Amino acid sequence: MTSTLDRRLHAFRPDLADVTLQGQVEAERFVSGEPAQITVPIAALRPAPDPARGIDTELLIGETVQVFDRANGWAWVKADEDGYVGYLPETHIGPVDAPTHRIIVPRSFLYPEPELRKPHVAVLSMGSRLKIVGKAETRGNHYHVLADGMAVMSSHCQPIAEDLDDYVAAATRFIETPYLWGGRSGTGIDCSGLTQLALMMAGRKFPRDTDMQAKVGTAITREDLRRGDLVFWKGHVGIMEDAETLLHANGHTMTVARENFEAAVKRIGWLYEQPTGYRRIL
Template sequence: MTVILDRRLHAFRPDLADEALRGKFDAERFTRGEPARISVPVAPLRPAPDLARGIDTELLFGEAVRVFDRADGFAWVQADQDGYVGYLPETMLGEPQEATHRICVPRTFLYPEAELRKPPMGALSMGSRVRVTGEAETRGTRYFLLGDGGAVIARHCLPLGETLGEDYVSVAQTFIETPYLWGGRSGFGIDCSGLVQLAMMMVGKSAPRDSDMQAEFGVAIEREELRRGDLVFWKGHVGMMEDAETLLHANGHTMSVARENLNAAIERIGWLYERPTGYRRPL
């Protein structure tokens, strides 16, 4: 029997599908997939194995995935964090590795050694997972040494299992003026629902990835009840309330994460996307 499945959250094709979908989808064969992890700072995830296609979302360094297929330089994967399915270049994958810490600032540099005067090897986003194998100090600055090689500023890392408190709005505020990027989910570029998801993840809350999924998250409330942390939805867009009157959101108007008065935002957005479709309070 074949049922309607969301291709963003279920791995299925006529020739191959996730073993968990056996009996729900007719495929030629099924697989449980094999574990891997993201080995680049940011890995764009696409709906097809084609670099010309727009991205659905991004996976961050160290995040775990299951690999269902590898062909023509692409891997078909599902993210452990939120279950998102898509394609990425196979070169962006590495062997599974148990992380010990997460990056807890919007962006941080990865240095070749414990020395900030050295040219950085790259940069990592908030939410990236790293394995710390040692420590070092240079001129009073403490570094973590990583199992993959390189070093990061120690205070930019948080042990796995610890959070940035309970206020996800304060986490989202650290992304103010971060560039807007459709499908973005990192400190280098982020979209409206990516901001909500990443901020909540850093305080230990699990949120769906896309705004239509988040529109079913938590409980419905009335506009008059809005307070800090509540979510406001339009068709294809979501924003987070900083207080009862101020909206914080990644948006294509300013092309950044910005704050604006909610009433002004409703009027500005209304000509193209109509009025808000709902208001919700995450549990």
């Protein structure tokens, strides 16, 4: 019964499961999720409560989750943005406090006060969500101020209700960002993380992993490719910047890079064969 459910998107264990899965899975107890919010700049989500396990994805400060269990310093959660389930340190979550703004540049700094000469206390990724309570100006520099007095550059923020106009343009801002397996931030990102995060900034909820993403939108042919279309290989995805240019986070350059599409197909083909599909999502 449970074998048909994807553990990445459904919270179930022999001892405990999401109450919404009652009747679909067997578990000793069923519980409702407790709302919580990510409180650290980047929280790694793992398939088990073990820091030695590789990460499945990352959650950004201000994103919300549903918490099903807390034990031994770990929280078992489901992300509200994309439904991904996993474990993260319990210290990385706190009460929900609705954010007002989000970061719109690949990386920005959080300062202890509205003063860029002060040592920064954190690096924030594009997509990070913050609750702004005030504004300040220091030597002509404009800041948004948080409730604890910390500050970010105003020009690096946008009201959370506003979206970027072009998801491909958002993705290009990550050029030369290091490749990181499971990464989903401006400090390190993987192929599907790039696609998801760029689309999120344009107001579009999108699945996390390539096999999930490959089911979204409309199938097209290779000859029909245009800006914004996605190209899939087994375990890989890239964004067409135009009809001839592929934008992707990849293990070849270990960065987010532009590459001639035909050259990329030829280079990738020796190991991963030909593309498995082409999708138009907008």
